[in-house]
Amino acid sequence: MSEIQAKSTVIFHFDITLADGSAAESTRVHNKPAKLQMGDGSLSPAFEAQLLGMSAGEKKSFTLAPEDAYGMPNPDNIYYVDRSKFSADAPAKVGAIIGFAMPDGSELPGLVRDVVGDSVTVDFNHPLAGQTLTFNVEIVQVS
Template sequence: MTELVEIKQNSEVVLHFDLKLADGSAADSTRVNDKPAKLVIGDGNLTQSFENCLLGLKTGDKKSFTLNPDEAFGQPNPDNIYYMEKSKFGSDTPAEEGMILAFTQPDGSELPGIVREVGGESVTVDFNHPLAGQVITFDVEILSVN
């Protein structure tokens, strides 16, 4: 019988995960399309808190972790809320409350923003992570570790 490898720094991990909010509603899941996530511990794709939850787990392990906002996606930052002119939005992408739009940054990268309010000629866009301020339950099933 082969010995199962524990997850450590630089491990390649394939896993299924479910992210749930405090009320039990689903925020994200790899199971929806049955496409497991693949990552390397320490590559920056997950926060340190999420990675710390995985360290020491082995293939076949299933575990559930509850993370406070500061351990997950942080607290909402009022400096990440911007007021833009409605004229900046074209007819192909009119600003509507609840829409998530990609905004191009000066360096060419894209940043998602949530339209929070449309009033008169002003549009309020929130660039905080959509899960900022939320307590998150992180359920994982480790499929492989290399």
């Protein structure tokens, strides 16, 4: 049985819960496990360290501080956008998550934090930034 090594490809299910116990994200909802190439930088070294040595079928639960999960919110990722840039399809409403077109054609989701007059505060930080998170992982396959 192969164990997860520094360069393994890992297919796994995960559930993320917030400090208050509420569910934040889960691959089980649509039964689509995540795929990770260890060491590619897509997940934090602290997250990868938790997976090392695990094998298919194993389950584990661990908690990561914000710095080891999605990082701390970056004030540079908060923008003030003129209300005229919003449409009826995507109104400037506090709590709304709206996709903004980037110059390269990709779309970046932003969370509307505040609306004052014609100024809309949009936060482009990851929604889980700044949160202490508990991960429940189940390894499906290791190659």
